[in-house]
Amino acid sequence: MSRTDESSPVGTPASASPTRLLVVDAGDESAFRPLNGVGGIPGPVAGYPQFPDMTPLWRDAGVTVVRSYDWVSRLDTRNNPTSLFPDWDAPVDDPASYNFAATDEWVEAVHSIGAEVMFTVASSIPSNKLPAEDMDLYGRVVERIVRHYSQGWAGGPSKPIRIYEFGDQPDLGPLHFAGRPDEFYAMYQAFCEAVRRVDPSLTVGGPATAFALEADAPYREGFLEFVRDNELPLDFFSFLWFTDGSRDPLDYRYVSAELRALLDRYGFTHTDLTLCYWNYLAVPSSSAPAPEKGAFQAATAIYLQDTVLDHAFFFRADSGLDPHYGFVDPGGVGTADGAPDERSRALALAGRALRGHRLAVTGGDESGLACAAGRDGDVVRVLVANYVAPDVALAERAEDRFTFRIPIGTERIELGLALPPQRPELASAGVASAHLDVRNLPWAGRTVNVTRTSMTGAVDGPHDARVSDAGDLQLDLDLVPQSVFLVEIQAR
Structure with a gap:
């Protein structure tokens, strides 16, 4: 069984390309x-x-x-x-x-x-x-x-x-x-x-x-x-x-x-x-x-x-x-x-x-490649996650029900619950990298500090980067499976 939701605003459909274009519009704000x-x-x-x-x-x-x-x-x-x-x-x-x-x-x-x-x-x-x-x-x-x-x-x-x-x-x-x-x-x-x-x-x-x-x-x-x-x-x-x-x-x-x-x-x-x-x-x-x-x-x-x-x-x-x-x-x-x-x-x-204020983002998908951005004072942050569902989640189910056993002391309690219909879209699109295009930054023509922080604890930066006269900044990220990055762009 599968489910779809045409009203979902999470992003573009999954693509076969190993590189995904993620576009952040710093001029399009809403609320988290x-x-x-x-x-x-x-x-x-x-x-x-x-x-x-x-x-x-x-x-x-x-x-x-x-x-x-x-x-x-x-x-x-x-x-x-x-x-x-x-x-x-x-x-x-x-x-x-x-x-x-x-x-x-x-x-x-x-x-x-x-x-x-x-x-x-x-x-x-x-x-x-x-x-x-x-x-x-x-x-x-x-x-x-x-x-x-x-x-x-x-x-x-x-x-x-x-x-x-x-x-x-x-x-x-x-x-x-x-x-x-x-x-x-x-x-x-x-x-x-x-x-x-x-x-x-x-x-x-x-x-x-x-x-x-x-x-x-x-x-x-x-x-x-x-x-x-x-x-x-x-x-x-x-x-x-x-x-x-x-x-x-x-x-x-x-x-x-x-x-x-x-x-x-x-x-x-x-x-x-x-x-x-x-x-x-x-x-x-x-x-x-x-x-x-x-x-x-x-x-x-x-x-x-x-x-x-x-x-x-x-x-x-x-x-x-x-x-x-x-x-x-x-x-x-x-x-x-x-x-x-x-x-x-x-x-x-x-x-x-x-x-802070939520910023519009396009390019994510419903297969675990997710992206969100926000502006909090003089910092713009972009969060990118590349979750890859394990094979056990992709195998076709016999029914949309999950049964399990909970050990409590010497007892083994068997329980079951109804699941949402299985989504074939959960399978990862195989994205290996992202090209991040941040547009309409309020610091056009200025130098900013850019820091990339990984879920592993690695921190790259801060490094100087120049925002274009049109207010754009281009960045690239390597996205191995099961990775998370936070990009922070801060005015100097």
Whole structure:
């Protein structure tokens, strides 16, 4: 099966030529979509000294918002010493009943780089997946937590958190929620009512569904029907998507369009669409070399700009060390001790490029050769990614479904999900180099500094270059498979 989208603005069709002409028009500006969120643990904290400090990378990448789910900040529905509310028999109004210290430090770390926090309310998975036993009590506890993080109750952070998400992959078989859908809905209602009691202007959403293309599902249509019928707020609908089953960076265009249409059909035309986690691979048994992952990251960050998404979070923008599961997540970046690799550099290069004013670009394709450009003050940046899908992604599928097994302790949980139709256009066009033609630069006839930075860490420059009297600058790039380059042109 194949799919096409004639409205896609990503560039020209794939060509058989080994050299691709990429044209950037610095005089044609528009806005970037605000899609530079991440999920991950900011750094070491008391009780968790093993986590490397990710804030320098996040600052370099221009991260704007961080999802808190993989922190220790989980509200377990049963007694748990690491939960935000460890003892459900404790007095709700007593600040001493809460366990805020580590989470507060991470909130402050995120705020220190100028980013916001999207605070996720979910149970302490994998140790417990049960629904709340007393919805009234649950709501009162949620209210105190929100007051702490939004209004400073019990010594909360000085800068308020304004975005709250409920749930995390409730449809992931028995792994994340061991209750009935109606129990999940009731918890969402208690969550919404609690947040609104604190401040009706706070942003709320959910449910972070894992299987976004499963039709007539409890955590898609069922959830939306409950929210609509009970007139509950839903400022954003959140979902996850990883490409273990396709290795296709344009999955996100297809999935987001399907979900946007679903929201509109249910009357949620003003509800934002939030991709709360994305990455190349998520299944623990999946693997790929770091350069392949990094090239996918950069290409996907570019392609996401031409989707209907309102917000997106790359997962996970840390070393992959996990305080809950006890393994290193394959979605991490860098090494276990925080040293950079192609994945962390791709995150930084994409974040640096996709800021300021977006510039028009032609010449990219839908086969992994992606290009984006932006102007940020006196710097023009051009990001080029040459992602080449592996052979396993190009073999014809028997069906558009992916089945996989997740090991949790001694358990082996088998799951499956619907995939977007397979695209024959995913096959690489075999581009080996690019001729970059940057036009209408504002520094006509002047000398500028040009720097080329590779995902490998190699930096070439700065070198002097002269902009033509017409405002043009010509550059050439060698593009081996699984490569990413950032070209920066800076006025002198």
